[in-house]
Amino acid sequence: MFRALTDRVFASPQITLDDVAAAAAQGIGLIINNRPEDESEDQTPGPAIEAAARAAGLDYVAIPVTHAGFSQGQVQAMAAALAETDKPVLAYCRSGTRSTLLWALAESSRGKSAHALSAAAARAGYDITPVRAMMDMLSASDL
Secondary structure (H helix, E strand, C coil): CCEECCCCEEEECCCCHHHHHHHHHCCCCEEEECCCCCCCCCCCCHHHHHHHHHHCCCEEEECCCCCCCCCHHHHHHHHHHHHCCCCCEEEECCCCHHHHHHHHHHHHHCCCCHHHHHHHHHHCCCCCHHHHHHHHHHHHCCC
């Protein structure tokens, strides 16, 4: 269920409380929730995931992304979350796509190669083409 973007960053569709325990068992140290609350009736609420994560000794951060797109603040928050831990990270949203796109943008802002990020996302089953132009802009600027 958790798709490896790198050796320490994973993306996933919506997780459940049981998935939090599975993440902890796999060595995940930080869960990043990229899903806005109440996006669908069947999603596990973020506060419940956060409580389960903290009870399992995991860090948790919410950086909700709607279908409206990505803001500079979201990219900066994701880059900071990734930079502030050396633990494995699990980012999730409805399908894992927004988490993967935000990861790619954050890594681009940190100077990572767009080509390498595209290849890593593709290996995990995600297409980051929709944000490729933004990645190029971020890698050329000081965010």
